[in-house]
Amino acid sequence: MALKILFVNPVVREEDVPRHVPYGMAILAEIARSKGHHVQVYDANAWRKSDDVLVQVYKADSWDVICIGGLTTTYRYIRKACQLVAEVSPDSKLIVGGGFFTSMPRDIMEWIPNIYIGIIGEAYITFPEVLSAIDNKNNQWNGFLGIAYRESDDSINLNKERPNIDDLDTIPYPAWDLFPLEEIYFHNSDSLFSEEASVSKRRIDINASYGCNLVCRYCWHLGTTGDMVTTGDSSSDRDVTFTYGRNIRYHSPDYIIKMVRYLKDKYDIDQVNFLDENLMTMDVYSKRTWLKEICEKWIEAGFQPESRSLGVPYDSVKNTGIFWSGTSHAALHRPDILELMYKAGCTHLVYGLESFDKKVLKQLGKGSTVKKNEESVGVCMESGIKPIPNIIIGFPEESFESVRNTINSLLKLGIHAKPHFATAYPGSEWYYKYKDSILEQYNGDLEAYILDLGDASKITATISHKFSAMDLLGLQHIVSVRDLRLLDLSEKHWHKSDDSILPTAQLNEKIENFIPTKKIATPLMSTLIKVDND
Numbered sequence: 001m002a003l004k005i006l007f008v009n010p011v012v013r014e015e016d017v018p019r020h021v022p023y024g025m026a027i028l029a030e031i032a033r034s035k036g037h038h039v040q041v042y043d044a045n046a047w048r049k050s051d052d053v054l055v056q057v058y059k060a061d062s063w064d065v066i067c068i069g070g071l072t073t074t075y076r077y078i079r080k081a082c083q084l085v086a087e088v089s090p091d092s093k094l095i096v097g098g099g100f101f102t103s104m105p106r107d108i109m110e111w112i113p114n115i116y117i118g119i120i121g122e123a124y125i126t127f128p129e130v131l132s133a134i135d136n137k138n139n140q141w142n143g144f145l146g147i148a149y150r151e152s153d154d155s156i157n158l159n160k161e162r163p164n165i166d167d168l169d170t171i172p173y174p175a176w177d178l179f180p181l182e183e184i185y186f187h188n189s190d191s192l193f194s195e196e197a198s199v200s201k202r203r204i205d206i207n208a209s210y211g212c213n214l215v216c217r218y219c220w221h222l223g224t225t226g227d228m229v230t231t232g233d234s235s236s237d238r239d240v241t242f243t244y245g246r247n248i249r250y251h252s253p254d255y256i257i258k259m260v261r262y263l264k265d266k267y268d269i270d271q272v273n274f275l276d277e278n279l280m281t282m283d284v285y286s287k288r289t290w291l292k293e294i295c296e297k298w299i300e301a302g303f304q305p306e307s308r309s310l311g312v313p314y315d316s317v318k319n320t321g322i323f324w325s326g327t328s329h330a331a332l333h334r335p336d337i338l339e340l341m342y343k344a345g346c347t348h349l350v351y352g353l354e355s356f357d358k359k360v361l362k363q364l365g366k367g368s369t370v371k372k373n374e375e376s377v378g379v380c381m382e383s384g385i386k387p388i389p390n391i392i393i394g395f396p397e398e399s400f401e402s403v404r405n406t407i408n409s410l411l412k413l414g415i416h417a418k419p420h421f422a423t424a425y426p427g428s429e430w431y432y433k434y435k436d437s438i439l440e441q442y443n444g445d446l447e448a449y450i451l452d453l454g455d456a457s458k459i460t461a462t463i464s465h466k467f468s469a470m471d472l473l474g475l476q477h478i479v480s481v482r483d484l485r486l487l488d489l490s491e492k493h494w495h496k497s498d499d500s501i502l503p504t505a506q507l508n509e510k511i512e513n514f515i516p517t518k519k520i521a522t523p524l525m526s527t528l529i530k531v532d533n534d
């Protein structure tokens with residue numbers, strides 16, 4: 001038997017054009033297809049059509065299963081898309097997964113009552129097994145690893161987490177053909193991060209590694225990288241708990257090169273963007289072999305752009321190679337690897353520098369220092385790669401002094417950055433630490449907070465002990481224009497103003513669902529799926 005399966009990709013970052021094929025969903029679509037199911041995708045993010053179109057899609061067939069998932073910030077769309085399933089396709093079984101669900105499965109099961117199965121964490125094994133159980137009309141979910149489900153009395157059960165797979169190379173390539181590459185995504189290939197990226201016409205994203213072993217308090221690893229365990233004695237009281245445990249894993253350089261070859265042959269791509277959380281932690285973890293091998297094999301495979309092999313400006317020759325970009329880290333990058341990356345075609349690297357204040361950086365868990373942050377811009381530029389620095393304000397211990405330090409470093413480096421606001425996304429350590437305060441800021445309505453989450457360029461709940469939303473909006477402007485005079489004036493006024501101001505966010509004394517000090521890693525399981533990617 002085969003199921004009729006519809007995937008719905010929710011709208012994300014509505015204010016921008018759609019730029020990213022949802023990588024995890026595209027792999028799950030391919031896995032389902034490889035098991036013989038009939039798979040269709042409605043990419044709501046790409047098409048950006050009205051709800052009527054979604055309803056038409058739901059009514060277009062008698063779907064056995066409708067699958068929806070994405071990051072937390074897509075919750076608003078997901079909630080609506082799930083409600084419409086109940087209204088117009090009530091016989092379809094609704095399966096959800098991804099970041100929005102994994103970070104808070106019990107809350108989501110309560111808020112969206114028609115979810116049939118929710119998958120927590122990595123779904124590569126759990127998802128096809130759930131499909132197979134549905135196909136075989138086996139509705140015994142008790143003990144089935146990695147899922148939340150509802151009993152006939154509507155009580156919510158959460159089973160234990162499923163171990164992650166250890167051999168990532170057994171994962172099939174994403175089903176790119178089910179997404180509108182030519183119609184939508186390739187038109188939005190360009191980005192302003194580098195000259196080469198600004199003229200890209202056929203960019204595709206790939207995810208070459210899973211996890212990052214640093215512990216930034218605002219960051220989260222989707223419960224797919226050994227960061228999640230479940231706690232509780234039985235399914236009825238079990239919940240997810242996040243830890244500093246990590247199953248760092250990466251694809252072999254051969255898998256990556258083979259995939260890029262496939263993409264070049266099939267789609268004639270000109271740019272690859274690595275989605276990896278942090279390429280440099282993988283480099284360290286592999287004892288500095290992984291990135292080096294990727295670069296060497298990139299060149300051997302003939303993907304190196306001509307300008308890089310000839311050592312000339314990119315626009316002085318006709319480039320037929322493939323440029324690429326990714327993420328880096330100020331304390332973990334090294335000039336030799338950056339130079340090799342440049343040679344192979346790397347155009348820009350995103351650096352989450354976050355702050356130039358010693359105290360803030362120490363609390364953050366980023367593993368970098370003011371000195372390393374300051375040096376990183378020059379070290380990266382020296383290699384020829386453009387560094388894209390990210391700055392954040394509104395950290396718990398943010399002060400006028402820390403903001404001043406950040407502005408001074410920006411001035412010293414001669415760079416501008418419009419800071420994001422520190423935001424406690426579900427799953428992160430700070431979410432649990434500041435949950436009471438977040439609830440207070442949303443009048444006790446947690447769902448209102450989740451619905452409000454979007455880009456961190458908007459303020460939702462603040463976690464700064466000192467600054468309110470109004471202060472942070474002002475400070476964001478002051479940092480973007482690097483105006484120390486305005487900062488001094490603001491500080492002066494601040495000290496003169498009413499000192500009955502209460503701290504805006506307060507730390508919970510005791511937190512559940514996060515175990516900061518323990519390094520609990522969920523076990524790995526040996527490979528179960530065999531796929532031929534040729």
Ligand code: B12
Nearest residue numbers: 023024067068069071072073097098099122123454455456
């Ligand atoms: C690409 C990306 C984006 C894209 C959107 C991607 C998309 N359409 O899904 C863009 C650039 C828009 C984006 C924006 C943001 N992102 Co982002 N993003 C990523 C990134 C780099 C890659 C995602 C990915 O493909 N991962 C690899 C695949 C394999 O994993 P996956 O998609 O999660 O899929 C697996 C499971 O989750 C699950 N699954 C996923 N979908 C589904 C669906 C179903 C039905 C099922 C059953 C299972 C399932 O199965 C898959 C296999 O195990 C991740 C970091 C990372 N490397 O993961 C961050 C990440 C997801 N982003 C994150 C954040 C914080 C943001 C921003 C808030 C950042 C900011 N400061 O503004 C914004 C939000 C913007 C907004 N307005 O909504 C966080 C997580 C947030 C959260 N709690 O959900 C991450 C983890 C980065 C981090 N470490 O902090 N992001």
Ligand code: SF4
Nearest residue numbers: 212214215216219277
């Ligand atoms: S370095 Fe980046 S990916 Fe790693 S924990 Fe920190 S923010 Fe997350």
